[in-house]
Amino acid sequence: MNFSFSNSTRIEFGQGRIAKLASLIDADQKVLVVYGGGSIKKNGVYDQIKDALKDHSWLEFSGVEANPTVETLDKAVELARKEKVDYILAVGGGSVIDGCKYIAAATLYDGDGWDILTRKYTVARALPLGVVLTLPATGSESNGGSVVTKAATKEKLSFGSPLVLPRVAVLDPDVIKSLPERQVANGVVDAFVHICEQYLSHNSDAWVQDGYAEALLRNLVRLAEEFPQRDNDVWRNNLMWTANQALNGLIGAGVAQDWATHMIGHEITALYGVDHARTLAIVQPSLLRVQIADKRAKLEQMGRNVFNLPQDDNLAETTIEAIERLYSSLEIPIRLSHAGIEGDTAVPALVDALEKHGMTALGENRAITLDVSREILQRAA
Structure with missing residues (x-):
């Protein structure tokens, strides 16, 4: 039984914890908030994030699929580069979080981001990543693994790196109330x-x-x-x-x-x-x-x-x-x-x-x- 184990993700667990993002993300960091189909605007999560980040500079990217595609994620990468984003905040379940791990790594890579999935490139740098979990399932909020799909070729591949381990994960069980x-x-x-x-x-x-x-x-x-x-x-x-x-x-x-x-x-x-x-x-x-x-x-x-x-x-x-x-x-x-x-x-x-x-x-x-x-x-x- 020989191993190395380290998990540095800070977990904020419980009701009302989304508000703590205000102090958990440095005020001088420009934040890209990434989410899926927009359900967070119906269940109150978006408003809580908006309030928590009221003193931050932030922008948003929506539309990450249930099985995140590199085609969609590359649009977020382009936005992050253009806006010189400092921090990625994933708001969603495992798919959004996995997608944001790709965004965090691909934004600081000069080549084709799919190289990360095909192992042509080993992640050497990544933007810091935080998570607001909305669907408990994958554990992606406190591990360094990610799975991404390439729609054009119907490929679904994975990568892992400690550099995309989320810095902080907010787990508020109230968000499950509205899930199908x-x-x-x-x-x-x-x-x-x-x-x-x-x-x-x-x-x-x-x-x-x-x-x-x-x-x-x-x-x-x-x-x-x-x-x-x-x-x-x-x-x-x-x-x-x-x-x-x-x-x-x-x-x-x-x-x-x-x-x-x-x-x-x-x-x-x-x-x-x-x-x-x-x-x-x-x-x-x-x-x-x-x-x-x-x-x-x-x-x-x-x-x-x-x-x-x-x-x-x-x-x-x-x-x-x-x-x-x-x-x-x-x-x-x-x-x-x-x-x-x-x-x-x-x-x-x-x-x-x-x-x-x-x-x-x-x-x-x-x-x-x-x-x-x-x-x-x-x-x-």
């Missing part, structure tokens, strides 16, 4: 799979990481069970904090990590536009079944410690079934067909996309070849 049910359910599933990617691998004898991961997973099981009663402060508080802790680096420190579900899921989103969390729910159960020989011990541990299932010879299998029931209880699809995708045509296209992007040896053991990915997708059809 679909987005909240997606958030529960997204956080659940994030934890699984760091937990459902081989045993690393990391007691803290395993125990903390199991506590977070139990939280999400309870949140799913109490989903019909989600309109209360306690439920919102616990979803927002659990989703943050799922991917701030702690439970993944020093342990084997998988992420194959994400890599395959990204291709489904890129080609068919399915919500990110829903692609994860489609891929993961089939992946676990195909990889059950390697993951049996951790699946059994999860069954005992998260779902409170009895020990027997089929515990790993029944744990996967429990995961599927969790997703289905939130009306999340667990098959390609449930999302309206025809497997016969989708599977070859998805495998071709994986090959194109070099995703030929996935998983904690690098054992998920293209043939194995094909089997996973066929089972998920």
